[in-house]
């Protein structure tokens with residue numbers, strides 16, 4: 001035997017991914033400033049210079065979440081880890097949790113509750129509709145011993161927004177804590193954690209924050225800290241135990257918990273700094289403006305929105321597939337001919353919808369116009385009748401009717 005026996009049998013060379021236009025459900029495109037931050041020298045996770053950066057990162061996250069919560073930091077791991085971190089700390093065996101399911105991610109929350117030994121009381125709403133406040137109110141009346149209400153603010157699988165502020169009010173009135181999924185909302189539409197009274201919230205780096213995947217910003221208020229303190233048994237996860245993690249992310253006496261993904265954190269610092277420079281209101285307005293233009297164009301192409309206008313997310317546009325067309329082939333051609341990625345439907349919506357993401361740095365005029373032009377040519381090739389230029393004209397007029405608030409994200413020199 002030799003080490004060569006285990007060597008790959010084919011020739012492997014360096015990996016160079018193509019440059020894509022990312023208009024799917026995440027990851028979104030990444031600004032060159034963020035990539036260059038990521039390429040800076042790796043330093044130790046307890047280096048005083050690194051620790052200073054961590055403090056800035058926490059401040060920038062408090063701005064993004066609109067909160068004063070001391071316990072605000074990025075967890076090492078994708079959004080799913082942020083989700084699990086909330087449940088594993090806040091749900092003890094036997095605890096009742098009302099979980100709202102109106103898409104894929106509410107379903108995952110139910111799984112989390114059950115794996116923590118909790119009892120999930122499920123409030124179901126049709127995919128593409130927001131969480132019904134009345135049903136949640138009724139669920140609390142039927143289950144007054146409920147400890148937590150969990151819901152998804154922006155359901156990426158359908159493109160629907162739910163009324164987070166009212167949901168948090170209902171939970172508080174019934175003495176329960178809230179867990180809110182803000183993975184797709186943060187940076188794209190308002191997420192006002194303190195004003196709305198959200199107790200625990202998590203997000204992810206790769207959606208409207210336009211950072212590389214693999215980090216999950218979270219924020220817990222004092223009520224959550226108190227709840228975790230009175231647990232009679234230890235949190236059932238070593239890695240995600242809030243108290244242990246605070247030994248590293250807390251303000252004083254930092255000690256080793258796990259090796260922080262230093263370079264990924266530089267990237268998040270830069271992407272949050274860019275959000276701070278642009279300003280939240282400007283970022284929200286940019287998402288809305290590009291959404292209105294894309295919508296005008298998609299509707300000209302005969303593609304109808306799944307979600308009623310009042311509940312639509314600007315950053316996630318779910319539209320019905322053009323009738324009689326091979327929807328997979330459309331996506332394949334968009335990728336092949338235009339380097340353009342869009343999302344497919346999930347679950348019951350598989351094959352029925354396309355999802356056009358306009359998240360963070362992907363949310364720009366050139367992507368809107370490119371996707372409309374690309375759809376026109378691909379549709380024409382595939383025998384669907386369209387009039388060239390009509391969709392772009394509709395988008396152009398929508399842009400003209402909604403001037404930009406301010407300059408978009410500053411370009412690199």
Ligand SMILES: *Cc1c(COP(=O)(O)O)cnc(C)c1O
Pocket residue numbers: 026078079080081083105152154155156157181183184204213214
């Ligand atoms: C993407 C997404 C997640 C999961 O995030 P990952 O980073 O893929 O683990 C959770 N919730 C919502 C609403 C999402 O869109």
